[in-house]
Amino acid sequence: MNKQIAKRILPAPIWRFGSSTYWAWHNRGRHVLARTFSPRWRQSLSELEKYRHAYNGQRCFIIGNGPSLRQTDMSLLKNEYTFGLNRIYLLFPELGFHTSFLVSVNDLVLGQSAEEMKALSLPKFITWRARQWFADDPQAIFLDTDYTGEENFSADAARRIYEGFTVTYVALQLAFFMGFQQVILIGVDHNFTTQGKANQAIVSQGDDPNHFAPNYFGKGYTWQLPDLEGSERAYRLAHEAYTRAGRSVVDATVGGKLTIFPKVDYTQLEFPAKA
Numbered sequence: 001m002n003k004q005i006a007k008r009i010l011p012a013p014i015w016r017f018g019s020s021t022y023w024a025w026h027n028r029g030r031h032v033l034a035r036t037f038s039p040r041w042r043q044s045l046s047e048l049e050k051y052r053h054a055y056n057g058q059r060c061f062i063i064g065n066g067p068s069l070r071q072t073d074m075s076l077l078k079n080e081y082t083f084g085l086n087r088i089y090l091l092f093p094e095l096g097f098h099t100s101f102l103v104s105v106n107d108l109v110l111g112q113s114a115e116e117m118k119a120l121s122l123p124k125f126i127t128w129r130a131r132q133w134f135a136d137d138p139q140a141i142f143l144d145t146d147y148t149g150e151e152n153f154s155a156d157a158a159r160r161i162y163e164g165f166t167v168t169y170v171a172l173q174l175a176f177f178m179g180f181q182q183v184i185l186i187g188v189d190h191n192f193t194t195q196g197k198a199n200q201a202i203v204s205q206g207d208d209p210n211h212f213a214p215n216y217f218g219k220g221y222t223w224q225l226p227d228l229e230g231s232e233r234a235y236r237l238a239h240e241a242y243t244r245a246g247r248s249v250v251d252a253t254v255g256g257k258l259t260i261f262p263k264v265d266y267t268q269l270e271f272p273a274k275a
Helices: 003-009 012-036 039-049 067-071 088-095 107-118 128-134 167-178 228-244
Strands: 059-063 081-085 101-104 124-127 140-143 182-186 201-203 222-224 248-251
Touching (some): 012 128, 039 128, 039 140, 081 167, 101 107, 101 167, 107 124, 107 222, 124 128, 128 140, 167 228, 228 248
Parallel strands (some): 124 140, 182 248
Antiparallel strands (some): 201 222
């Protein structure tokens, strides 16, 4: 039956119930069922467990992909623990090193960039929804991430993780799970030139002005417009969770617009001496 016809002839309560049931199944239920008897899922849980509290007391950097990275001396991060997000790997040849980890949970990004990501030799934390592209990647560690349901902060990455409208939030939960004492954000500009309805999927018509490289979401790439308000709600949850645990998240983004976390000057941070 055509969706619009069904909506007209069915009583509103029945339509709402049926619609919500369908989307609950589509967005989560079918993925939960798929992993119930999956050896690949059990393998991921086993791998993930190795990271629990593995970096207690250490600091790490979560690297956003904003244009401010071009004003940030990334060479200082070579000997640091780093979380790269989505297509950060476009910067690897220029840097001469790769991040410690890669985190990606957006279906559009994963579907279009799977082959490039699979070619990377580093641990990749990927949403279970992307198993169709990454099941054969031995370095892919699947996560139970979700963009529906209650907004919360998960201290246990082996359980359900709320995506919080930004992959940065998933990385913050992973860093907490791994035991990092301090998280330093860079490249989280929280400011987009391209405007439109939050979460709407659009196709880039030219060079990307919103990220560190014009080909990040270059011409022809399909991506979702940001939900800055939603991500701010998530960031507040992260700030509260880290503070309660006696840990901290600080923001060293050059010129960033995010105001949730305390600001620090990247140039004033202490780094290990370069070899």
